[in-house]
Structures are given as structure tokens and as C-alpha cells.
Amino acid sequence: MLFNKGKLEVILDSPDVVLYGSPREARFTEITGRVVLTSKSAQSASSLIVRLKPKHQNPFNPVLSLLWMSDITYTIIKDGQIDDASVEIPHDSSTGQQQWRFAMAIPGNIFETVYTPEVSIAYELLVEMRTTSVSHWVPFSKLAHSVPICIKRLPAADSAWATIANEPMYASAVWRNSVEMTAIAGSRVMHDTQSFEVTGVVRPLHKGMRMLCAGFEIRESLEGYLRCPAQETSQRSTVAKCSSDITTTSLGTIRRSDPVSSDMAGGVRFKMEYPPVSVPHRAGVAIDQEIQVFGAVNVPRAYTEIQYDIATGPIRVSHELVFSASIVDEHGQVHNVRLSSGIYVLPKSTQVPVDLPRYEHSDKDILLAAGRRWSLDSSTVACLPSWTESMNAQRICQDSPPPAYSHMVTTAIQTS
Numbered sequence: 001m002l003f004n005k006g007k008l009e010v011i012l013d014s015p016d017v018v019l020y021g022s023p024r025e026a027r028f029t030e031i032t033g034r035v036v037l038t039s040k041s042a043q044s045a046s047s048l049i050v051r052l053k054p055k056h057q058n059p060f061n062p063v064l065s066l067l068w069m070s071d072i073t074y075t076i077i078k079d080g081q082i083d084d085a086s087v088e089i090p091h092d093s094s095t096g097q098q099q100w101r102f103a104m105a106i107p108g109n110i111f112e113t114v115y116t117p118e119v120s121i122a123y124e125l126l127v128e129m130r131t132t133s134v135s136h137w138v139p140f141s142k143l144a145h146s147v148p149i150c151i152k153r154l155p156a157a158d159s160a161w162a163t164i165a166n167e168p169m170y171a172s173a174v175w176r177n178s179v180e181m182t183a184i185a186g187s188r189v190m191h192d193t194q195s196f197e198v199t200g201v202v203r204p205l206h207k208g209m210r211m212l213c214a215g216f217e218i219r220e221s222l223e224g225y226l227r228c229p230a231q232e233t234s235q236r237s238t239v240a241k242c243s244s245d246i247t248t249t250s251l252g253t254i255r256r257s258d259p260v261s262s263d264m265a266g267g268v269r270f271k272m273e274y275p276p277v278s279v280p281h282r283a284g285v286a287i288d289q290e291i292q293v294f295g296a297v298n299v300p301r302a303y304t305e306i307q308y309d310i311a312t313g314p315i316r317v318s319h320e321l322v323f324s325a326s327i328v329d330e331h332g333q334v335h336n337v338r339l340s341s342g343i344y345v346l347p348k349s350t351q352v353p354v355d356l357p358r359y360e361h362s363d364k365d366i367l368l369a370a371g372r373r374w375s376l377d378s379s380t381v382a383c384l385p386s387w388t389e390s391m392n393a394q395r396i397c398q399d400s401p402p403p404a405y406s407h408m409v410t411t412a413i414q415t416s
Contacts, residue, residue, distance in 0.1 A: 006039030215243020
């Protein structure tokens with residue numbers, strides 16, 4: 001090869017862009033990383049641009065790509081002059097690398113990444129460089145490189161949304177004045193590729209019924225432009241499920257104080273306070289006492305079988321946890337009873353909580369600290385703990401109402 005252009009690549013500090021708060025309240029964030037040019041000798045760049053742009057899917061793929069955003073461009077080098085906010089690392093002859101560090105701002109109301117069998121909202125970060133050449137045969141050379149990047153959203157720290165999402169889940173309802181069903185979990189937030197532990201309780205209000213099976217499932221609801229950009233549709237599907245038939249041999253003997261055993265991930269265990277009465281030739285067990293159901297639902301990996309919650313945008317995603325049971329009434333009819341309650345599927349948070357000074361922390365109070373220094377003799381004043389860092393700590397977000405999830409926090413008993 002007569003002219004060696006070199007190899008251009010962009011290396012991000014994080015493969016994800018995490019926004020905190022709903023689209024109407026989230027502040028801008030930054031994509032940080034470095035552009036690396038590997039070549040035999042130092043190159044003089046006349047132009048270096050980093051661009052966040054929608055990712056076009058394969059035209060032969062039936063997946064609908066929703067491109068709802070124009071490109072966000074950041075110029076590192078223009079006309080041979082580097083931007084003041086960027087840093088250039090000169091060419092290293094030992095590694096052959098020449099680097100430029102950058103940080104580009106991303107608005108807080110950008111739409112989150114979505115991958116479904118019908119539609120996708122995807123992004124990529126594209127870097128383009130033009131280098132000058134000493135040869136009059138090649139006036140310039142152009143290099144380009146792109147990497148995929150995901151846009152994710154989390155509740156802001158100390159916001160109302162975060163408070164509602166992290167509170168314990170307790171949903172209860174009564175079916176036909178015959179059975180009370182209750183679903184209990186430590187939080188309404190679950191993360192992908194993890195096991196979500198939940199407890200269900202079936203309490204009889206009168207005797208004569210039997211329970212055949214019980215279990216839990218996660219349902220995902222998608223609303224928006226799933227088929228075409230001109231028509232809004234909705235769909236609901238079950239993305240994770242664990243259930244089991246209930247017999248006298250499947251009833252466990254775990255105590256209320258015992259944690260859910262690790263070997264039950266993806267399965268269901270039952271507990272009754274007193275040994276059940278076995279009736280030959282009759283399926284299930286009699287609901288003559290409170291039956292506890294312990295389950296662990298394995299949450300799939302995000303962007304494959306499940307999506308993160310999205311409150312606003314061209315695609316809206318919400319989830320609910322369903323506690324279901326098959327009950328035989330006193331007349332021998334089988335009823336599939338379901339209790340549902342809203343939950344949140346969110347990315348794992350890496351946000352560090354802000355340690356704001358409290359009034360009772362006198363060492364961090366401005367007036368009290370100033371009064372101490374004024375009243376005490378300067379030669380005997382002890383070195384007070386510094387309050388400057390705490391007072392300069394930036395509050396990430398003020399309290400504000402969460403996204404419109406009001407339709408997801410209600411509970412309902414359904415039969416089929």
C-alpha cells in the first residue's frame with residue numbers, strides 16, 4: 001500500500017449514557033472518551049468531529065427504525081485548531097498512537113434506546129477525521145470509525161420518582177369474597193439479568209376450595225409507533241415466568257424468618273403452617289389455611305427479551321408483576337385468578353448520593369462555624385472540619401413528580 005492512512009478509533013469512558021430524572025427535568029449529561037489515531041508517524045489533523053447520530057438498521061431487516069433525533073455534533077479540531085475544551089496527547093513513537101480527549105454535552109430530553117422485534121431506537125457515536133498530507137497526489141485523507149452507544153434513564157436521587165420506585169411492594173385484593181391474594185416484594189425496582197424475589201399469600205375467607213398451582217410472571221406493555229410512524233398501537237407480552245403445581249409433596253417446611261433459598265431461582269415453593277389433609281383422587285390441596293408462595297423470577301437481559309421502563313417518547317414501556325393461582329371453587333369449577341401490580345425495570349445505578357450538610361451537623365454549618373472562630377482565640381482554635389466541600393456539593397436534582405405511571409400502581413384481580 002503506497003499511502004498508510006493509519007487506524008482511527010474512538011474509546012468511550014462508558015458504553016452507556018445515563019440520564020437522571022424524567023425528560024422534562026433531567027439535566028444534560030456528557031459523553032467522554034478519547035479518539036486514538038494509530039500510525040507510523042505523527043499526523044496533522046485539519047478536522048476532527050465526533051457525532052452522536054441515530055443508527056440505521058439493515059434495510060433488509062423488517063425492524064422499524066424510528067429516527068426522532070438530528071445529529072449532535074462536537075468539533076474537536078476545526079481548520080487545524082483544537083477546541084479549548086479538548087486535550088491533545090502528542091504522538092508516541094513507542095506505541096504509534098496520537099490521542100485527543102473530548103467531552104460532548106447530551107440533552108436530558110433525548111429518547112432512550114429501545115430494541116424490540118418490531119421497532120428500534122438506536123444510537124451510535126461516529127468520529128470523522130481529515131488529515132493533511134505532504135504529498136500533492138493525496139491532498140487529504142479521511143478516516144472514520146463508529147461505536148454503538150445506549151441511552152438509559154434513571155430516577156434522580158432524592159426525587160419523588162425514586163421514592164415511589166424504591167418503596168416496598170404490597171398489593172392485596174379479594175376475589176369474590178372467597179379468597180384474599182397478596183403479593184409482597186422488598187422493592188418495586190428490578191434489574192435485568194437478576195433474580196427478583198417475591199412472596200405471595202393466599203388466604204381463604206371460607207372453606208371448600210382447592211388450589212391447583214400458583215406462580216409469578218412479569219408482563220411488559222409497549223405503546224407507540226410499533227408498526228408504522230403514522231399509527232400508534234400497543235401490545236402486551238409475558239417476558240418472564242415461574243410457576244409450579246401444588247401438591248402435598250411440594251409444600252415446604254421453611255419458617256417465616258428463613259430467607260428464600262438460592263436453589264429456588266426461577267422456581268416456586270409453598271408453605272402451610274399446618275400439614276395439609278390429603279384427599280385421594282383430588283388434584284391440588286384444600287385452601288383451609290393460609291398458603292404462602294415464594295418465587296424468584298429470572299429477569300432477562302435488557303434489549304433482548306425485556307426493555308427498560310420508558311415513560312415518554314415515541315415508544316413507551318411499562319411493566320407489571322402478576323401473582324396468579326388456579327383455584328377450584330366448591331362447585332368444581334376452575335378459575336385462573338391474577339393479582340397485578342406495577343413494577344419498574346431499570347438499569348443498575350452508579351449514582352453517588354449527595355451528602356448535603358444537615359442542621360445538626362454543627363461542623364458543617366456556616367453560621368455556627370463562623371461563630372466558633374469569632375469567639376475563640378485564634379491561638380487556641382482547633383482545626384475545624386472543612387464544610388466548604390459539602391456546601392459546594394451540587395444537588396443532582398430537585399424533588400419533582402415522577403413520570404406518568406399512575407396506571408401501573410393500581411392493583412386488580414382478574415379471572416379468565
